[in-house]
Amino acid sequence: MFRRIWNKARINRKLMVINLLTTGVTLLLTCSALMVAVFFSFRESLVDSLSAQAKVLAGSSSAPLLFNDPKQAAEDLRALKASPNITRAIIYDKRGGIFAEYLRDGQKKDLSPPPRVREGYRFSADYLHLFHGITLDGERVGTIYLRSDLWQLHSLMLQTGVIAALTTLIVFIFASLMLTRLQGAITGPVFSLVHTMRTVSSDRNYALRAEVAGEDEMGVLAKVFNEMLEQTQESDRKLRIEIAERKRAEEETRRLNEQLELKVEERTGQLLAAQEELVRKEKLATLGQLSGSVGHELRNPLGVMNNALYYLNTVMTDVGENVKEYLDIIGHEINNCQRIITDLLDFARVKTPQSRAIAAGELVADSIRRCAVPESVRLRTEIPETLPMVVADPAQMVQVFENLITNAVQAMPEGGSLRISAREVESEKLRVSSSNQQPAASAQEVSSGKLKVESSNMELGVSHFDAPGSDIQSETFNLKPDADFVEISVEDSGEGISPENMKKLFQPLFTTKARGIGLGLTVCRNLTEANGGRINVESRPGEGTIFAVLLPAERSLAWEKK
Amino acid sequence: MAPRRLIFIFFLLLAICRGETSYCDDNRKPAEYEVKAAYIYNFAKFVQWPKNAFQDSKKIIHVCVLGDDPFGSFLSGIDGKTAADKKIGVRGTPSVQNCRGCEIIFISASEADRLPRIMKALNGAPVLTVGDTEGYAEQGVMINFFMENRTVRFEINPRAAVRAGLRISSNLLRIARIVGEP
Numbered sequence: 049m050f051r052r053i054w055n056k057a058r059i060n061r062k063l064m065v066i067n068l069l070t071t072g073v074t075l076l077l078t079c080s081a082l083m084v085a086v087f088f089s090f091r092e093s094l095v096d097s098l099s100a101q102a103k104v105l106a107g108s109s110s111a112p113l114l115f116n117d118p119k120q121a122a123e124d125l126r127a128l129k130a131s132p133n134i135t136r137a138i139i140y141d142k143r144g145g146i147f148a149e150y151l152r153d154g155q156k157k158d159l160s161p162p163p164r165v166r167e168g169y170r171f172s173a174d175y176l177h178l179f180h181g182i183t184l185d186g187e188r189v190g191t192i193y194l195r196s197d198l199w200q201l202h203s204l205m206l207q208t209g210v211i212a213a214l215t216t217l218i219v220f221i222f223a224s225l226m227l228t229r230l231q232g233a234i235t236g237p238v239f240s241l242v243h244t245m246r247t248v249s250s251d252r253n254y255a256l257r258a259e260v261a262g263e264d265e266m267g268v269l270a271k272v273f274n275e276m277l278e279q280t281q282e283s284d285r286k287l288r289i290e291i292a293e294r295k296r297a298e299e300e301t302r303r304l305n306e307q308l309e310l311k312v313e314e315r316t317g318q319l320l321a322a323q324e325e326l327v328r329k330e331k332l333a334t335l336g337q338l339s340g341s342v343g344h345e346l347r348n349p350l351g352v353m354n355n356a357l358y359y360l361n362t363v364m365t366d367v368g369e370n371v372k373e374y375l376d377i378i379g380h381e382i383n384n385c386q387r388i389i390t391d392l393l394d395f396a397r398v399k400t401p402q403s404r405a406i407a408a409g410e411l412v413a414d415s416i417r418r419c420a421v422p423e424s425v426r427l428r429t430e431i432p433e434t435l436p437m438v439v440a441d442p443a444q445m446v447q448v449f450e451n452l453i454t455n456a457v458q459a460m461p462e463g464g465s466l467r468i469s470a471r472e473v474e475s476e477k478l479r480v481s482s483s484n485q486q487p488a489a490s491a492q493e494v495s496s497g498k499l500k501v502e503s504s505n506m507e508l509g510v511s512h513f514d515a516p517g518s519d520i521q522s523e524t525f526n527l528k529p530d531a532d533f534v535e536i537s538v539e540d541s542g543e544g545i546s547p548e549n550m551k552k553l554f555q556p557l558f559t560t561k562a563r564g565i566g567l568g569l570t571v572c573r574n575l576t577e578a579n580g581g582r583i584n585v586e587s588r589p590g591e592g593t594i595f596a597v598l599l600p601a602e603r604s605l606a607w608e609k610k
Numbered sequence: 611m612a613p614r615r616l617i618f619i620f621f622l623l624l625a626i627c628r629g630e631t632s633y634c635d636d637n638r639k640p641a642e643y644e645v646k647a648a649y650i651y652n653f654a655k656f657v658q659w660p661k662n663a664f665q666d667s668k669k670i671i672h673v674c675v676l677g678d679d680p681f682g683s684f685l686s687g688i689d690g691k692t693a694a695d696k697k698i699g700v701r702g703t704p705s706v707q708n709c710r711g712c713e714i715i716f717i718s719a720s721e722a723d724r725l726p727r728i729m730k731a732l733n734g735a736p737v738l739t740v741g742d743t744e745g746y747a748e749q750g751v752m753i754n755f756f757m758e759n760r761t762v763r764f765e766i767n768p769r770a771a772v773r774a775g776l777r778i779s780s781n782l783l784r785i786a787r788i789v790g791e792p
Binding site for chain 1: 645694784
C-alpha cells in the first residue's frame, strides 16, 4: 500500500517526504536526548536540594535527639512548609523509632511507611525518598527521612515535551516552506526534462531538445538525452525515407500489375473477338454458298414467270383496267424478286471487276438515272470537272451508288435534300489516318457526337465470300498505296443512324427496313473494296448521314485528259 | 558491599551496644540521674571552651561534682567517652579551690547555700557549671536541670556562659529554657 503510493508520488513530494522525515527523526532524537538529559539532571538537582535540606535538618535535629525533645524536632520539621515539594519527613532516633514526624497538609491519608532504606535515596513512581544520617561528633544519633513528590519533575518534563512538540511543529512548517522554495533547483530541471520527454514521445517530434541547466547530473542527463534524440531523429529520418521508397516501389509494382492485367484483358478480348469473328465468318461462308445456290435455282422459274407475263400482256390487250393493274403488280414483284436474287448472288460472289478509267460524274449520272428520286427530295450534284478519272468497274460502281442513293431517298420519306459531291484526296493523308486506327479495335469512333465507320476495318470478313478457298491476304486491302483517291459522297438530310446500328451497319442480313434482306450495304462494301476503294460513314442522328466512297484515281489518265 | 548489608551490620552493632550499656536499654525506664549523666556528656558536644581552657595538651574534659554526688555509679558510665575529640574524665569531689582543673562542674543541691561563694570563686573561669536545683540558673549556673512531665529538661543562662568565655551551640539553646539574671 505504502509502496504503491510512494511509487506513484511525484519527485517533489518524495523529496519533501524524505527531507521532512530526516528533519523529523533528527528533531525527535534531539528532543528525546534533551528530555532524557533534562530528566536526569533535574532528578540529580532534586536529590541535591533534598539532601541539602536533609543536612540542614540533620544539623538542627541532633540536639533534640540527644536531649529527647521531640517537640522541638517536630517544630523544626514544620519549617519544611516552605518547601512545597516535601510531603513527608520523619526523624528517627538511633534505635530506629520514630522521633518526630511531619506530614504536609492534604497528605494526611498518605501514611504508608517509607521504604526500608536507612541511607541514600530512592525514586518510586511518584516520590523521591531520601534518608540522611544525623551524626554528632562522628556518632550516629538518628536518621532523617524526607519524601519529595515529583510534581516539579513531571511538570518540567511536560513543559519540555510541549516545547519540543511546538519546536517540531515550527521546524516542520519552516522546513516545508523552505523545501517548497528550494527544491525547485532540483525538481525544476527534472520536470522540464520529463515534459520534453513526454512531448517527444507523444508527438514523435524528434526535433525537440531538452533544456540543459547547469553542469550537475541533471545537466548531464539532459545533454545525453539530447544526444539520444539526435540519433533517434537521424534514424527516424532514414526510416521515413526508406518507408517512402518502399511505398513508391510498391506503388510501381501495383501499377505494373494493373497494366499487365489490362493487357491480359485486352489480349483476352482480342482473342475472343477473333474467335467470334471466325465463327461468324464460318456461318457467313455457309450462308453465302446457300444463298448463291438458292438464288441461282430461283432465277430460272422467275425468268419463266417473266416470259409468261410478257405473253399475257401482249395477248390480253383489251382486258379491263383491273386485270392490267394486277398484271403490273405481278411484273413489279417479279422485278423485286430478281433484284433480291441479284443481291444474293452479288453477296455470294463478287465478280472480278473489269476496271477502266471513268469520270466520277459519269458514274454518278448513270446511277441517278437508274433510281427513282421522288419530287419531295431536292437533288444536288457537285462534281468538279477538274477531278481525275477513277479506275473502277463501272457496272459494279453504278450498282453501289444506286444502292446508296436508294437508301438515302428511303431515309427521307418526308422529303429533304440529297447532295452528291466528289473531291480529290491525297493518298498521304489517307495513309496517316488509316495507320492511326487500330485495325482490330471497335469500328466506332466517337468524337463530338460524330460517328464514323470505316469499312476497311471490316474487310476481313467480307473479302472471302466470293472466293472462300482463295488467299485472304491477296484481297484484303486493295488501296493502292501511292495512288491518290477520289471521294464521292452521298449526303442526305434524313434521320441519321443510331450508334448501335452504326456498329452493325455493314453486317450481312442487318436491316432496319420492313422489306429487304439486309445485304445491300454489305454488297456495296464488297464491291467497292473489290475495286480498290472503301466506304466511310459519318452520321449525326436527326441531321443526316454521309456515305463517302473512295476510289483510286488514275493519275496518268487525268494528266492525259488535262 | 551492598548498602543494605552495611545497614544490617549497623543495626547488629546497635543491638550489641544495647545489651552492654544500661542506658541504651529500651526495656527499662532510665533513672533520672542516668539521664542527667548522659546529658552532661552530651553538653560537652555542644559547648566550646576557649583554647586556653585546657591546661595540658591531653585535651581531657574533666567532669567534677561539687558537693554530694547524686549520680551514684551513673557518672562513671560516661568516663572515658569522647566528645568533640576530647576524652571525658570523671573526677572525685574536689573543693571549690580545686575546681580550676575541671571543665564541667556539677554543683549538687547540697551546695545551694554556698553557691554565691562558689560563683565568686569561679569568677568567669572557663568552666561549664551545671546544676539541678531550682534557682541555680538565675544565680549564675549556666545549665540547670529541671523536671517537666516526668522528663528531664534544662534551662540555660547564656550570659553566664558568655562571661565565662564559653560558647554554647544554638542547637542546644533552642531546646533549652533560657533564663536571665535578675
